[in-house]
Every structure is written in structure tokens, then in C-alpha cells.
Amino acid sequence: MDEMYLLNVEGVKKKILHGGHGELPQFKDGSKLTFHFQTLKDDFERTVIDDSRQAGIPMEIIVGKLFKIEVWETLLTSMRIGEVAEFWCDAIHTGMYALVSKGMRRIAEGKDPLEGQKHRCGMGNMFDYHSTGYADLDELQRAPQPLIFIMELFKVDDPSSYKRDTWAMNKEEKLSAVPVLHSEGNQLVLLKRYQEAAAKYQEAVICLRNVQAKEKPWAEDWLSLEKLIMPLVLNYCQCQLELGEYYEVLEHTTDLLQKDNGNHPGKNVKAYFKRAKAHAAVWNEKEAREDFLRVAQLDPSLGAAVKKELRLLGERMREKHVEEQQRYQAPHTQPPVSNPQHTHILPAPSQSSTSPYSPQTHSPKPCLPDTPALLGGNCQAEPAAQPGLVPGLGITLAP
Numbered sequence: 127m128d129e130m131y132l133l134n135v136e137g138v139k140k141k142i143l144h145g146g147h148g149e150l151p152q153f154k155d156g157s158k159l160t161f162h163f164q165t166l167k168d169d170f171e172r173t174v175i176d177d178s179r180q181a182g183i184p185m186e187i188i189v190g191k192l193f194k195i196e197v198w199e200t201l202l203t204s205m206r207i208g209e210v211a212e213f214w215c216d217a218i219h220t221g222m223y224a225l226v227s228k229g230m231r232r233i234a235e236g237k238d239p240l241e242g243q244k245h246r247c248g249m250g251n252m253f254d255y256h257s258t259g260y261a262d263l264d265e266l267q268r269a270p271q272p273l274i275f276i277m278e279l280f281k282v283d284d285p286s287s288y289k290r291d292t293w294a295m296n297k298e299e300k301l302s303a304v305p306v307l308h309s310e311g312n313q314l315v316l317l318k319r320y321q322e323a324a325a326k327y328q329e330a331v332i333c334l335r336n337v338q339a340k341e342k343p344w345a346e347d348w349l350s351l352e353k354l355i356m357p358l359v360l361n362y363c364q365c366q367l368e369l370g371e372y373y374e375v376l377e378h379t380t381d382l383l384q385k386d387n388g389n390h391p392g393k394n395v396k397a398y399f400k401r402a403k404a405h406a407a408v409w410n411e412k413e414a415r416e417d418f419l420r421v422a423q424l425d426p427s428l429g430a431a432v433k434k435e436l437r438l439l440g441e442r443m444r445e446k447h448v449e450e451q452q453r454y455q456a457p458h459t460q461p462p463v464s465n466p467q468h469t470h471i472l473p474a475p476s477q478s479s480t481s482p483y484s485p486q487t488h489s490p491k492p493c494l495p496d497t498p499a500l501l502g503g504n505c506q507a508e509p510a511a512q513p514g515l516v517p518g519l520g521i522t523l524a525p
Contacts, residue, residue, distance in 0.1 A: 133200065133201075133204060135197070135200055136216075136218075137215060137216030137217075137218050137219055138197065138200070138201070138213060138214070138215055138216070138219065139213065139214040140201070140204065140211055140212070140213050140214075141211065141212045141213075142209065142210075142211050143210045143211060143212055143276070144208075144209065144210035144278075145206070145209060146205060146206025146207050146208040146209030146279070147206060147207060147208050148206060148207055149206070150205075150206055151206070151207060151282040153189050153203045153282070154189065154284065154285055155189055155190035155285070156188060156189060156190060156191075156285030157188070157189040157282055157283060157284060157285055158186055158187075158188055158189075158281075158282070158283040158285075159186065159187050159188075159189065159199075159202050159203075159279065159281070159282055159283075160184050160185070160186050160279075160280060160281035160282075160283070161184065161185055161186075161202060161277050161278055161279045161280060161281075162178045162179050162184050162185065162277070162278045162280070163176070163177075163178050163185055163275055163276065163277045163278075164176070164177045164178070164179070164275070164276040164277075165177075165223070165227070165273055165274070165275055166273065166274040166275075166276070167271070167273065167274070168214065168271065168272040168273060168274055172274065175227065175262060175263075175266075175273070176227055176230065176231070178230075181230070181231075181234035182234070183230075183233065183234055184280075185230070187199060187202070189203070194222045194225065194226050195219070195220075195222055195223060195226055196219075197215055197219040198275075201213050201215075201275065201277060202277065202279055205277070205279040206279070207279060207280065207281070207282065208278075208279070208280060209278070209279055210276065210277070210278045211276070211277055212274060212275070212276045213274065213275045213276075213277065214272060214273075214274055215272060215273055215274075215275065216272050217270040217271050217272050220266075220270055220271065220272065220273045221270045223266060223270075223273060224258055224263040224264070224266040224267040225258070225267070227258075227260075227263055227266075228258040228259065228260060228263055231260065292329060292332050292333055292336065295333070297337055297340075300333040300334070300336060300337055301333070301334075301337060303329075303330070303333055304330045304333050304334060304354065304358075307326045307327070307329050307330035307333070308326075308327070308330055308358060308361075310326045311323045311324075311326035311327045311330070311358075311361060312361075314326060315361070315364075315365065318368075320365040320368045320369050321365070321369060323361075323365050324362050324365035324366060324369070327358050327359075327361050327362040327365065328362055330358050331355055331358050331359060331362065334351050334354055334355050334358070335355070337351060338351040338352070338355070352385065356382060356386070359378055359382055360379075360382070360396050360397060360400065362378065363375045363378050363379055363397075363400045364400060366378075367400060367403055367404065367407075370407075372404040372407045372408050373404070373408070375400055375401065375403075375404040376401060376404045376405065376408075379397045379398075379400050379401035379404070380401065382397045383397050383398070383401070394424060395421055395424045395425045395428070398417045398418075398420045398421050398424070399417070399418075399421045399428075401417050402414050402417030402418045402421065402435070403435075405417060406435070406438075406439050406442070409443075409446070411439065411443050414439055415436065415439065418432045418435055418436055418439075419432070
């Protein structure tokens with residue numbers, strides 16, 4: 127079918143190249159549309175700009191979620207399953223194409239589509255805006271022009287038939303997903319699959335943060351959401367302790383303690399304990415002791431557990447200190463002479479002179495306490511002990 131006709135949208139023409147089958151699908155809000163597309167310039171050569179089939183990745187958009195090229199939803203919702211159609215779109219609809227194409231190309235190249243984006247002032251963003259990294263897209267960005275889109279729609283998923291990404295959920299769906307993700311994370315922890323469990327907790331936190339972002343900070347609803355976020359972050363931190371991501375634990379627990387400001391002592395205990403474990407793992411002895419003692423102060427029933435952790439910390443620090451002393455005191459031995467036939471040319475040292483190989487001249491460089499091997503220093507420090515389970519404060523799964 128080669129008849130060209132106008133859609134009920136200004137600046138859009140459609141030509142059906144291959145008829146689809148069945149009735150026009152019901153395109154509900156949240157429906158996922160899967161399709162292939164080809165983008166061409168409206169010139170004599172019909173120059174191809176992008177082709178999803180060559181990239182090997184079909185495109186997906188969610189109905190009602192304001193895709194950056196808004197007209198694409200209009201085009202696709204005019205099609206049947208299996209239909210192939212050509213759309214001519216005026217420049218008023220194609221101004222954002224260069225930025226969308228840049229993201230799709232980076233995904234096809236196995237790169238992060240958001241890499242390089244930074245928070246900048248308006249002037250900085252203006253200069254970034256004119257550099258996509260692709261010459262043909264830079265040209266489209268400088269001078270938007272009519273484009274031709276050839277699309278093939280081959281799948282329409284009902285909103286309830288697939289797992290929706292967080293960004294595609296509304297407020298109620300995000301709040302409903304949180305307890306499910308929380309429970310799934312807990313089950314994965316019991317199986318010691320900490321990486322997967324951390325991803326579940328993280329997704330739940332993202333859901334709540336997205337909802338919280340629309341509330342007035344420190345208002346009642348905002349604080350209610352913060353109470354839900356705290357146990358999820360603590361569970362996430364426990365997973366990171368098990369995975370050896372100590373600096374991430376320090377960052378998140380410190381952030382929790384600063385926000386909480388003593389309003390939830392019970393949760394504070396867990397945050398202080400996890401932060402103490404992370405400090406101990408990266409040789410921050412002073413900070414670790416302070417946090418452990420704070421735990422015992424907030425919850426005296428944990429005194430025995432804190433005492434055990436302080437004993438372990440003391441043993442590790444003593445062993446590290448002894449090892450450093452041994453390295454500092456060990457003298458260098460005289461290096462072997464590579465050519466014994468020429469040893470007679472070296473003058474013998476006088477009785478009053480100092481040997482060039484004496485420890486006084488070539489003392490080994492001390493191993494600094496703040497540069498263990500795990501931080502990239504030259505010391506071969508004793509590996510950090512993996513955090514063990516402490517009664518009442520091991521992997522504490524929030525109910």
C-alpha cells in the first residue's frame with residue numbers, strides 16, 4: 127500500500143509499506159511497545175542516520191511516559207502488530223532526535239548513555255549541548271530538519287504482563303513494590319547471595335526516594351518515607367560489608383546518622399555498629415573504637431558483643447604494628463657483585479668511615495600506618511578480617 131495520507135497531527139504524514147494483522151491494539155497507559163526503526167534524512171539520497179536492526183537492539187517505549195520524541199508514541203499507536211510504515215515528520219517534531227540517538231548509539235556500543243553528563247551551570251550545559259560526539263548528530267542538533275522514520279511494530283505488552291522498571295511506575299506502584307523487593311532481598315541474604323540482595327534493597331530505596339522527592343522536605347509524609355528507607359539502607363550496608371565494600375558502608379551509614387540526628391536510637395545502634403565494622407576494616411582504629419563505644423552506650427545489652435569486637439580490633443592493630451616494626455628494623459643485606467673479576471677496583475673502606483651498605487645509610491622506608499596494601503600503599507598489611515556475625519548485630523534483616 128503506497129498511499130500517503132496525513133495523521134490527525136500537524137507536520138506528520140504516513141505511508142503504510144506492509145499491512146499488519148488483527149485489530150488495532152489497545153494502547154493503555156503503561157503498555158510497552160517493542161519495535162524496530164530506521165531514521166533517514168529527507169534528501170535525494172534518503173541518507174540513513176540510524177537503523178536499530180543493524181545495531182541489533184529493538185527499541186522499547188512505555189505509553190504515557192513522555193518519551194523525549196513525543197511524536198513517536200503518536201506514530202506507533204496508529205499501527206497494528208506486524209505493520210511497517212513510513213512517517214515523514216516536520217522539524218517541529220525532530221528537535222530532540224540528536225540527543226535520543228546519541229543515547230541509543232552509546233547503548234549499542236556497550237557504553238553508559240549518561241556517561242560524561244555533569245551538573246553544570248547554564249553556560250556549561252550550553253557548550254555540552256552542542257557536542258554529542260557524533261558529527262552527523264551535531265549537524266542535526268544545530269539545524270533541526272524534517273526526518274523520515276520507517277517503523278515496524280511487532281509487540282505490544284499489557285502493563286500487567288511484564289515487570290516494569292522503577293522509572294515507569296507511578297507512585298502507588300512504587301510503594302507496592304517496596305515490601306516485595308524488601309522480602310526478596312531478605313531471602314537472598316539467607317542464601318548468602320549478597321550482590322543480588324543488595325540490588326533488591328537498592329531498587330526499593332530508589333522507589334522510595336523517587337516518591338519522597340515530590341514531598342516537602344522534613345514534612346510529615348517526607349519523614350514517614352525516610353523511616354521506610356532507613357532499614358533498607360542498613361540491610362544494603364550489611365550486604366556491602368559482606369562484599370568488602372567498606373567505603374560505601376562508611377558513606378551510607380554516616381549519611382543516615384547525620385539525617386537521623388538521634389531521633390531513632392534503635393536504628394542508630396545498627397548504623398553505628400556497621401560503620402564501626404567498616405572503620406575497623408580500613409584501619410581507622412580511633413573512629414572504630416568511638417563507634418563501638420557509642421553502640422555500648424546506646425544499648426548496654428550489647429556490651430559483650432562490643433567487647434569482643436574491641437578485642438579483635440586490638441589484636442589486629444597489634445599484629446599490624448609488630449609487622450611494621452619488623453620491616454622498619456630489618457637491615458638491607460649487601461647486594462651480590464655481578465662481576466667478581468673486577469672486585470679489586472673497589473677500595474676497602476677505612477676503619478673510621480661508614481660502610482656504604484650499613485643500615486645507617488640505607489635504612490628501609492617505614493611502612494606508614496595510613497597506607498596499608500588495600501589502600502594502594504607499599505605495605506603488605508594483614509588482610510582485613512571479614513566481618514563476622516555478632517549476636518543481635520549480624521545480618522540484621524529489618525522486618
